[in-house]
Amino acid sequence: MFRRRALSIRTLGTLLAAGVLTTAVAACGSSGSSSPEASATSSSAAPVTVAGSVVSTAGSSNEAAVTVPDPVAAEWTALGAGNGVEWIAVAGDGTTTTEPVAAAADGAATAFAERMNALQAQQPGRDALAGLDALASPAGSPVWVFSPLLDTRGAVDMNLLAFDQSPPDVVNAVTAAGQLPDLTGRDVSFVVTPVAGQQNALSDVQVGYQHAIWEGIATAAGAAKVTFYDGTGTGAGTGTIPVVATPDPSDKISSEGSGPTRTCTLPTPALFRPNEAALIDKQATLTALGECVGTVDPSTKITVQGHTAAVPGGDPQGAVDLSTQRATEVAALLQEVGVPAENITSVVGLGDSAPLVQPASDPGNRAVVVTFTSAG
Numbered sequence: 299m300f301r302r303r304a305l306s307i308r309t310l311g312t313l314l315a316a317g318v319l320t321t322a323v324a325a326c327g328s329s330g331s332s333s334p335e336a337s338a339t340s341s342s343a344a345p346v347t348v349a350g351s352v353v354s355t356a357g358s359s360n361e362a363a364v365t366v367p368d369p370v371a372a373e374w375t376a377l378g379a380g381n382g383v384e385w386i387a388v389a390g391d392g393t394t395t396t397e398p399v400a401a402a403a404d405g406a407a408t409a410f411a412e413r414m415n416a417l418q419a420q421q422p423g424r425d426a427l428a429g430l431d432a433l434a435s436p437a438g439s440p441v442w443v444f445s446p447l448l449d450t451r452g453a454v455d456m457n458l459l460a461f462d463q464s465p466p467d468v469v470n471a472v473t474a475a476g477q478l479p480d481l482t483g484r485d486v487s488f489v490v491t492p493v494a495g496q497q498n499a500l501s502d503v504q505v506g507y508q509h510a511i512w513e514g515i516a517t518a519a520g521a522a523k524v525t526f527y528d529g530t531g532t533g534a535g536t537g538t539i540p541v542v543a544t545p546d547p548s549d550k551i552s553s554e555g556s557g558p559t560r561t562c563t564l565p566t567p568a569l570f571r572p573n574e575a576a577l578i579d580k581q582a583t584l585t586a587l588g589e590c591v592g593t594v595d596p597s598t599k600i601t602v603q604g605h606t607a608a609v610p611g612g613d614p615q616g617a618v619d620l621s622t623q624r625a626t627e628v629a630a631l632l633q634e635v636g637v638p639a640e641n642i643t644s645v646v647g648l649g650d651s652a653p654l655v656q657p658a659s660d661p662g663n664r665a666v667v668v669t670f671t672s673a674g
Contacts (some may be wrong), residue, residue: 346382346398349436350374352410353386353429355445356419357535360497364414364444367489367527371407373440378402383442385410388429390419390539392451396432414444419537425451427472427515430479438483438522444529446491447508448542453477454511456542460661461503462567463609465510469518470611482520488512489527494534498544507572545569547579551590562590562668563654566604566624567661575623580631587628588635590668597673600637602629604647604666608658614649621666622647628666 354364374383382400389395401410426445433441448456453472472478490508493499500508513524545568552563569583570576577583594600604621622645629645655662 346400347380348384348398348439349377349381349402350383350440350442351386351433351435352383352399352401352414353388353426353432353441353443353445354414354417355388355424355426355429356390356417356537356539357415357491358390358419358424358495358537358539359534360493360495360539360541361446361535362492362494362529362531363533363535364411364489364491365529365531366407366411367529370442370487370489370527373442373487374401374407376402382406384433384435385413386429386432387414387417388425388432389417390421390423390537392423392425392428394429394432396434415535418535419539422538422540423451424449424539427452427454427477427479430481430519431477433479433481440485440487441481442487442489444489444491446493446497447488447512448493448497450539450542454515456508458659458661459511460543460567460607460664461507461545462570462572462661462664463607464573464612464616465507465514467609467612468511469514471609472515473518474611478515479519481516483522484520485523485525486516486521487525487527489529491529492531495541497541498546500544501578503571503578504544510572547577547582547586549586551586553590558672560670562587562670564628564666564668565662566606566664566666569666570624570627573620575620575627577627584631584635587631591632591635591637591670594637594641594670595672596641598641599671600632600642601644601669601671602626602632602642602646602666603644603652603669604628605652605654605663606650607661607663608650608653610659612650617649618647618651620647621649625666628668632668 381402382398384396385399387395399410400406426443426447426449450457453475509526516524545565547568549568554561571578602625604625606617606621625645625647629642633639650658653663
């Protein structure tokens with residue numbers, strides 16, 4: 299994986315800078331061209347020879363404005379005079395529109411950034427994968443994607459993945475759904491737009507997971523090289539895309555019931571590293587678990603059950619193994635907060651065979667449930 303930090307760019311120029319073209323691209327396979335989110339006004343210019351693609355998802359109040367990293371602007375300039383890119387704009391409902399942009403022209407990058415920022419979501423969704431599926435530039439030509447990469451639609455819906463589903467399983471699901479784009483021989487650069495507004499920033503673990511998902515998809519789709527740029531920007535957009543839930547290991551653990559039987563439900567995406575039994579923050583987990591356990595008397599019998607959500611294309615035995623490992627880790631944590639080992643009568647991993655909520659794919663099924671049963 300290649301990862302670079304984006305550099306600050308020149309101040310944005312005017313929307314109608316010379317060299318920005320808005321005539322339709324012939325044979326570019328655009329869909330949903332009537333979407334109001336993708337409409338814009340600009341001047342005509344000389345025809346552009348498309349030598350690459352730019353995908354941008356509609357902005358929102360929960361993400362910063364798009365900026366173009368200096369290295370990306372330099373790559374566009376290197377396309378040469380008369381050359382440019384097809385701009386694939388993805389609306390909030392997942393529809394796309396395509397048009398050529400003379401991104402190699404002098405000063406075009408700043409004007410192009412302003413046009414991307416003018417695309418604001420009017421429907422509550424984000425689907426960068428749909429933009430990659432709409433590519434029609436010459437085979438092997440480069441692709442640049444401008445997005446927070448927090449999809450809320452399709453096979454990469456981050457709300458359903460919950461920062462826990464195995465990246466290889468995600469790639470399998472994308473492939474099984476027929477949503478794997480053709481990136482054969484292309485250099486793919488992801489410019490990750492910073493969060494803003496009500497969207498919580500991703501932890502380092504969550505950023506690593508996000509990169510693993512998108513690099514896995516791009517690699518499976520045949521990309522020759524994958525690069526990530528940390529986007530920059532301070533101003534937020536105005537679109538309507540809601541936040542994506544980001545699990546926090548310091549959150550309190552849910553406790554239900556009273557009297558002789560009660561349960562503590564530990565959401566595993568908040569506690570464990572993706573697809574692992576390794577804790578993200580052991581001390582935070584111990585603190586939250588200790589508050590949930592309360593008082594245990596000699597008659598208290600404790601069972602620990604690990605669960606996972608159902609995953610299309612997933613590995614059932616792998617799910618059982620992972621849930622067992624996580625349940626075993628929680629049983630060890632119980633002893634660290636003072637629960638006698640003899641009170642723990644059962645530790646088992648059920649995989650996705652006993653969903654806690656419906657549907658079985660719901661992220662709420664990614665959990666370890668501790669049940670306390672007392673004699674009195």
